[in-house]
Amino acid sequence: MVNMRRKTKYSLIEDEASRKRSFIKRKKGMMKKLAQLSTLCDIKTCAVIYSPYNPDPEAWPSREGAEKVISDFMEVPMDDRNKRSFDQERFLRVRIAKEEAKLQKMRTGNQNFEIQNIMFGCLKGEIDVHKLGEKDIQDLNSFIDTYINKLTCRQNLMENGGSSSRLPLSVVADAVVVPVGDYDHMNQNQNQQNLIQRQKDDDLAITAADVGAPNTTNN
Amino acid sequence: MVNMRRKTKYSLIEDEASRKRSFIKRKKGMMKKLAQLSTLCDIKTCAVIYSPYNPDPEAWPSREGAEKVISDFMEVPMDDRNKRSFDQERFLRVRIAKEEAKLQKMRTGNQNFEIQNIMFGCLKGEIDVHKLGEKDIQDLNSFIDTYINKLTCRQNLMENGGSSSRLPLSVVADAVVVPVGDYDHMNQNQNQQNLIQRQKDDDLAITAADVGAPNTTNN
């Protein structure tokens, strides 16, 4: 047979061309599913894809639409939306777990946690800025820069929306705490334990078992 | 046969229960595909789902991850093709200019302690963010900027005139997919709806023909 599809290995597709083809196809499929979700469930959706194959960010259904939805999301204050329905205890537990993980990651060289820690330390006055090493300062700089942009962005969006009472500042706190929703789907554990930047190196990788199992819920 | 799956009509699922079930299943599938895309094509992804079934926005792989990628997306300079018909860029520029002005004033002031207090309070979740207004966030912004200046200064001293550290922050974000759900409980206008509807008239819309018929060319 000519059209024999081999069993797929769920790891990075080595061949560049194949990877690109796969990406394009899957992107298309994604869009379709997004549209279906929208139609079937009356859910508003938008997508933004920034791929290495296309210098232009693609936005669906439009850049404006994406930005609108995104700004809505960014405006949702964690205090109002997420924390509310969590019982405080669980929230604190997660937070504590995160703190511990942070320590761990710091030791294993994860940048982000380290930087966050430094930044918080500085803000708390527990760390003397002038005692930081050059690299730390660089990283901290970068981190804060990112953060500033977030603030500015939010601020602009907020003013654009005209509501100044829904200040999304709580995102700062969010930086330390991973909110745990009801992700009952597959990769829950890594949600809580890993940093975005490093995930694909760790267990974000989809294993055949993971993907293939018809039921990956946690019960 | 018991498990007779009927051909699906691709329109809004009338039955509420079915709609919810469908939404949940499809959301799950979406997440999975997102993870696959990430793994197979080395693409960073994130998703946010705001559904009417869950007052809490769900973020994958995490809220902070989503925000990071999103802020990156928002940072993409909207040059050329994207901004047309949309003057948000101009709007942002004006705001930024105003920010700069205020910042200047801020730098000459000595309210840093107060701002620091605010920021720290926010970080620890001890300050009710809803009581912070526009001015506060601006001040906070200024504070951080000042902070950065300090750091930069110090760093430059250490580097003996090395390159500046106001990093561009475009950290990662090869891709971001943001499906967002029902916004009924938010006070945002529904302009988004128009955009989506308009798009549906084009190509990505799901029609029975489009979705239902796998391949109409050969059967």
Place this chain on the structure above:
DNA sequence: TCCTCTATATTTAGCCT
């Protein structure tokens, strides 16, 4: 309700043009 099952629908990798 939420889960599991499974028949069927849909997606997509590999191959072709």
Place this chain on the structure above:
DNA sequence: AAGGCTAAATATAGAGG
């Protein structure tokens, strides 16, 4: 390189527990 084809892989609607 873009698009079609096909079968394997995957997703999911509907039914039952």
